[in-house]
Amino acid sequence: MNEITDFLNTNIKALRTTDTVADAQDLFAEYPFSHFPVLEDGVYIGCAGSEDVELMDIEKTMDDIRFNFERFFVRDTTVWLDVLEVFAKNETNLVPVLSAENKYLGYYEITDIIKFFDQTPFLKEAGGILVVEKGVLEYSMSEVAQIVESNNGRLLGLFVSEASMDKVQITVKISLGGLSEIIQTFRRYNYDIITEHQEDAYLNTLKDRSDYLDKYLNI
DSSP states (O other): OOOGGGGOBOSSOOEETTSBHHHHHHHHHHSOOSEEEEEETTEEEEEEEHHHHHTSOTTSBTGGGGGGOBOOOEETTOOHHHHHHHHHHHTOSEEEEEOTTOOEEEEEEHHHHHHHHHHSHHHHSOOEEEEEEEETTTOOHHHHHHHHHHTTOOEEEEEEEEEOSSEEEEEEEEOSSOHHHHHHHHHHTTOEEEEEEEHHHHHHHHHHHOHHHHHHHTO
């Protein structure tokens, strides 16, 4: 499987503060980006948004509109799930990538990160999906893993998929086999079983109903 940094893109040079708004408009007209990074003397200072740029005087420079820039980015060491979160939180299809020393390295595109996500065992390998719920102060990831593995299940992935002040829901993917025993053990440990699905139907629902993924996978 590829490393996420294999998807680092440098094909298009970042905008510079000396570039004009007209230059930025040309870039957004040619490429379907929602945002694009801007550098000042080689240093990343933020992302220009395509919608903002469209409203600006074409004779202005990017430096003139820098107060409109958004400051999101990831590091080259950021794990893929956190990268995906930055895409979602900022409603963007492009995220700049910086080194630990704040050097601009390039950018990730959402379509590439989704391809990476599709290659992970969480989606690629056959298994069953459980969504379990417990009090926010009572659950632990290590306990969830122990419940699965003590019943001869193989854990393919888990994450907190929903949270409130009182409860958390954890989505767990388990290799097929022993699912009934695993469910019963979760109940003995006072986890509520929110839902259980075989892999295909549940993952198809996740993909179909995710407005965010639908929006950017169609770019």
